[in-house]
Amino acid sequence: MVEEFMGSLESGEIWSGGVEKVSEVAVQKVQEEARQAKQVAQQLKKDKAKNDQFAQFLTFLMQEIKNEQIIKGLYETFFTTIDYKTNITYLRKDMNSVVVVGVFYPFFKEKGEEIWLGKYFDQLLPEKEQLSIRKYISYLQELSNHYHDNIPINQSDFINLLVVIIQEYLKNASDAPSLTAKEDPQEAYKNLTYQYLNE
DSSP states (O other), X not given: OHHHHHHHHHHXXXXXXXXXXXXXXXXXXXHHHHHHHHHHHHHHHHHHHHHHHHHHHHHHHHHXXXXXXXXXXXXXXXXXXXXXXXXXXXXXXXXXXXXXXHHHGGGGHXXXXXXXXXXXXXXXXXXXXXXXXXXXXXXXXXXXXXXXXXXXXXXXXXXXHHHHHHHHHSTTSTTOOOOOTTSOHHHHHHHXXXXXXXX
16 A cells, blocks of 8 residues: 555645646636636726716705805705714714715716616606605605614704705695795794604
């Protein structure tokens, strides 16, 4: 037995078989790594294209939005976060651009479709219907269900932002509150917003 082993060793049979097995494993490993690298590269390419689309829409928004209350509300809602233990406000490292874009998409749908954002939001919007305040709030709830990043936002800041956005873009909606001369518009829209959110 020892003689057979020594003979195989001297002739190189053991080494050549071992090299074949090692090289097969090495080739398979390299192929698997190449496949994974290709998948990662494709995902990065998709992510870059997606990020470019959202950046393009956000740039458009920053040029389009003239209402300072909306800009302030966006900053307070999506660019800051509060540590409720210490009550300290921090700047967020990044914002949820999908949600920010989604909040405004229904009002600038044509621009959104021009840069191919419909695939993210159209399935959440009521089909071909005039947007009412109730439908918009329902859409926002769906938007949050689909794209929320689980970083808490200040609910009070969000409601205040929402009220200003609704006043700006849905003041002529079929369910906009009819205001008396003495009634505070901000309060009327806030009450209606809370009512729809709690339905």
